[in-house]
Amino acid sequence: MKYTNPIISGFHPDPSICKVAEDYYLVTSSFEYFPGIPLFHSTDLVNWNQIGHVLTRESQLPLTREHSFVPSQGIYAPTIRHHNGRFYVITTNITIRKSFYVWADNPEGPWSEPIFLEGLMGYDPSLFFDEDGKVYLTYASFPGIGPEGILQTEIDIESGKILSESQLIWEGTGGCSPEGPHLYRVNDWYYLMIAEGGTENGHMVTISKSKNPYGPFESNPYNPILSNRSTKLPIQATGHADLVQATDGSWWAVFLGIRPVKSTKLHHLGRETNLAPVQWSEQGWPVIGSNGRADVIYDTKSKLLNNRIPWEEKEDFNNVSLSPVWNFYRNPPLGSWSLTDKPGFLTLYGQPCTLNDTESPIFVGRRQQHFNCDVSTLLNFTPSEDGEEAGLAVFMNENYHYEIAKTVRQGKSLILFRRRIGSMLKVEKEIEVDQQTVVFKLKSTDKSFTFSFLTAAGEEEVIGVGETSFLSTQIAGGFTGIYFALYATGNGKSSTTPAHFDYFNYISNDESEGRSKL
Structure with a gap:
């Protein structure tokens, strides 16, 4: 049966996977989005359902920036493992430069408060539970701090106390940025798999093995075991993999990859989660x-795999909580949003912070997961003070975004289209309207975003177009992907008028892509 990559589209990088009985669980990086670490479940490795997030409380995931000039802080490269009936997720919060793990008896949670790994000077930590009861912590060293490569120590899993001095166990094959380590035991061998080459077009997966968990590790003479570098394949920058053995004994790898826009090297959907079968050579690699x-x-002939179905998502905001696809950008201010103040609507209360700031904007967004898609939302909003604004944004980070919005200036009700491209900020067009309720629409292709709204007469009026290239990772920087976001702001002061969003519709127009479904 055939399946298509990516298995989880849009910004879902650094996948890690574990198997429990007949079920698979997968987590990915989330950087500065809250809640953090999306958690997925599958029974067949191809069709995944997001069941929630691992980090759902600000006490688990503080995202207030200490260094505001650096994009894409927050959660890097989580690893999920299951041992003795308990789930563990270990990761690094780059915002506070600390590594920690949390645990839960059930994947749906609740997950514990963070257990910090005091004194650990590294990132991309991973746990390995050995047969003799020892627990190994394997991680990448921070650049410029000690030897560059993969280090390892032992920890007490109950307390998080580090039990031994860290040892450098492998420097990789010579590629830059050796990181993302995972330690496995297969038969009598310990395998150490890492990412090298940087998370760009030179990304790759390499592996070594040893009879001892601390090495010395023998490098696979056929490294890298995964890389699409220097090819014209549709998926590029493949790397940061994790291995899992299925119930039928077959082996699989999940890994990140990007899909550049055709005829370019630019990508804006972010690094996505992919799946590939794994074979073992006669030499044990x-x-x-x-x-x-x-x-x-x-x-593949595996019975685990099923086909995918077309994607259409309609969010009516009729529940008392947001579905797991939604995120805030950093920790949302208390009382800044509600699903109950006006039942059936998402209500946003604009604050002084804007989409251009390094604080936490009033922002509720979800990932763009298809190049070609249509998005629409209905906004009920009558701003009364100059600067009050609410709308729909295409957002990469605070320095790179487009938005269509409703606002008021000198008593005039306006709909505007704005671009923020680095240091260039410009309102491209304004149209005076007399509508309390307006439908905003967005049409995305691989090359452009077209913004429009419905007039009082029900006619669609295009107000602006933005190129996808300006919001690509290569231009905007960072490690994330595009979000479609509903937002509100007072542009320097708190809004007196709440913004009410009635629905959010997302329809994919990519014929070859679908939505995973259990």
């Missing part, structure tokens, strides 16, 4: 995908 290359379509 894993081979990922098609002899180390990652394809879009795989034809």
Whole structure:
């Protein structure tokens, strides 16, 4: 049966996976989005359902920036493992430069408060539970602090106390940024798999093995075991993998990859989660995908896999909580949003912070997961003070975004289209309207975003177009992907008028893409 990569589209990088009985659980990086660490469940490795987030409280995930000039802080590269009936997720919060893990008896939570790894000078931590009861903590060293490479120590899993001095166990094969380590035991061998080459087009997966968890580790002579570098394959920058063995004994790898816009090297959807089969050579080395290359379509005889279905999402905000696809940008201010103040609507209370600031804007967004898609939302909003604003944004980070919004200036009710491209901020167009309720629409293709609204007469009027290239990772920087966001702001002061969003519709127009469904 055939399946198509990515298995989880849009900004879902650094996937880590574990298997419990007949179920699979997967987590990915979330950076500065809250709640943090999206958590997925599957029974067949291809069709994934997001069941929540691991970090749902500000006490678990503080995101107030100490260094405001650095984009994409927050959660880097979580690893999920299951041992003795308990789930563990370990990660690094770059915002506070601390590594920690949390645990839960059930994946749906509640997850514990963070157990910090005091004194650990590294990132991308991973846990390995050995057969003799020892627990190994494997991680990448911070650049410029000590030896560059993969270090390892032992910890007490109950307290988080580090039990031994960290040892450098492998420097990799010579590629830059050796990181994302995972330690496995297969038969009598310990395998250490890492990412190298940086998380750009030179990204790759390499592996080594040893009879001892501290090495010395023998490098696979056929490294890298996964890389699409220097090819024209549709998926690029493949790396940061994790291995899992299925119930039928087959092996698989989940890994990140990007899909550049055709005829360019630019990408804006973010690094996505992909899946490839793993074969073992006679020499005892894993081979990922098609002899180390990652394809879009795989034809496998495994009974685990099912087809995918078309994607159409309609959020009516009728529940008392947001569905798991929604995020805030950093920790939302208390009382800044509600699903109950006006039942059936998402209500946002604009604050002084704007989308251009490094604080926490009043922002509720979800990932863009398809190049070609249509988005629409109905806004009920009658601003009374100059500067009060609410609308729909296409957002990469505070320095790169487009938005269509409703506002008021000198008593005039306006709909505007704005671009923020680095240091260039410009309102491209304003149209005076006399509507309390307005429908905003967005049409996305691989090259552009087209913004429009419905007039009082029900006619669609285009107000602006923005290129996807300006919001690409190569231009905007950072490690995330595009979000479609509903937002409100007072532009330097608190709004006196709440913004009410009645619905949010998202329809994919990519014929080859679908939505995973259990």
